[in-house]
Amino acid sequence: MKRLLKQKENISLEFKKDRNALPANLFETICAMLNREGGDIFLGIDDKGNVKGVEENVVMKLVTDLVNLSNNPQKLDPPFILFPQVHEIDERKVIHIQVPASSQIHKTAKIIYDRSNDGDFKVEQPHRIAEIANRKRNHYTEGIIYPGLRMEDFKQELFIKIRNLIRSNNPAHPWLALDDKQIMEISGLWKKDYLNGQEGFTLASALLLGKDDVIQQIIPHFKIDALVRINNTGRYDDRLYIQTNLIEAYEQLMDFVTRHLPDKFYLEGDQRISLRTTIFREITANLIIHREYTNAAPATFVIYEDRAETENPNNPHGEGPIDPTNFAPFPKNPLIAKFFIQLGRVEELGSGVLTTSRLTKEYAGKGNAEFLEGSTFKTIIPLNFRNTVSSVDTVTDTVNDTVSDTVNDTVKQRLTKIIKELNRQPGLKSKDLAKITGVSEVSIRRDMQRLTLLVEFRGAPKTGGYFLTSYMLSKLDNR
Structure with missing residues (x-):
């Protein structure tokens, strides 16, 4: 970000000094950058790159408004949800909006904008719109429309999964209020071709959510x-x-x-x-x-x-x-x-x-x-x-030094395997380790009593798992 602020405004960089509200022409710039090669927009920076800052009491409101407006087809059509970042420079708040290039053509207030070094300009002539469409079509094949694709061609269980992932990442995400078809449309997986008027689901939609046989029919070489x-x-x-x-x-x-x-x-x-x-x-x-x-x-x-x-x-x-x-x-x-x-x-x-x-x-x-x-x-x-291989010797030596001499070699080998697996996969449960070692969960719990110096249980009884102690980890780090 500091590197960008040292540059002058250009085709992929825009400064806006507004401190209390979103600039009136902000979505013209967002639309233009989406239609060209993307770029970075900074709010709270004047045209010369001087940090003016955004008023602290409105920062989070502006961020929320930006997210919601970028997801609103009345403001940005088709929507392209953005996630602004707030940074502090010289004790002043600055909002950074990273705008990627898009494989679609976007409008704001029903007008298409493009970007040049001179700023944002309206694109109204059909041949200019066709130029943008051709440029994107040649570069972004994910946007190829497949008119024959239907909702039944997508894995329905994946919509449950993506909602759970979105919810865990952002419980207030606007997509959570939408049905499956609306998620497809607002995420750009359904689009309209401005050259021929064709509409439908895209290659990106099939790749992200398609049934396996559908994907293989569309791109049989995919692997x-x-x-x-x-x-x-x-x-x-x-x-x-x-x-x-x-x-x-x-x-x-x-x-x-x-x-x-x-x-x-x-x-x-x-x-x-x-x-x-x-x-x-x-x-x-x-x-x-x-x-x-x-x-x-x-x-x-x-x-x-x-x-x-x-x-x-x-x-x-x-x-x-x-x-x-x-x-x-x-x-x-x-x-x-x-x-x-x-x-x-x-x-x-x-x-x-x-x-x-x-x-x-x-x-x-x-x-x-x-x-x-x-x-x-x-x-x-x-x-x-090579260091990983040498750590096996370290684990074996540590187990032999720690465990009682009365424990037989077969059990020691299993204990060594448990340590190695927990080093590879921290947080395993008793049932996981039982499956890996081929013994019962009762045997695993007995093993853990022998490894109290090397292994510890963390978390709630039903959801927690086993982890190597700091002592064991220090042995591995110093191998």
């Missing part, structure tokens, strides 16, 4: 191939072949990550976070959101001994390595990205690159994350499986 190549590098140690909707594909990929990649104890401030989850939720979402789905090449997620590497077909917006300290985020599938944001699976655009870059060294203990833009988009996250 995500997840592999582990640590021991058998010629083929694979494990493989997950995904051909389902993107909401469940995300969950399957994250389960694959949990099974095959270790976690690591990490404090951010005074709060423990899962480095594995924080990094790979961004990598997984990026693989899904920014893929060019009309390209027949598969998306891949491969875990090697020294790195995790993803690759997906891409409609590039530039070439070469992305510099995390100086880049402009550009969604390749704005509708899909927007939908994932509502579910709480993605933060604001560009945050994934920044978060992953910041935490990768903490996770791997070496190297930097790499993001390579081109006809395929490649992400490389360094790993350190």
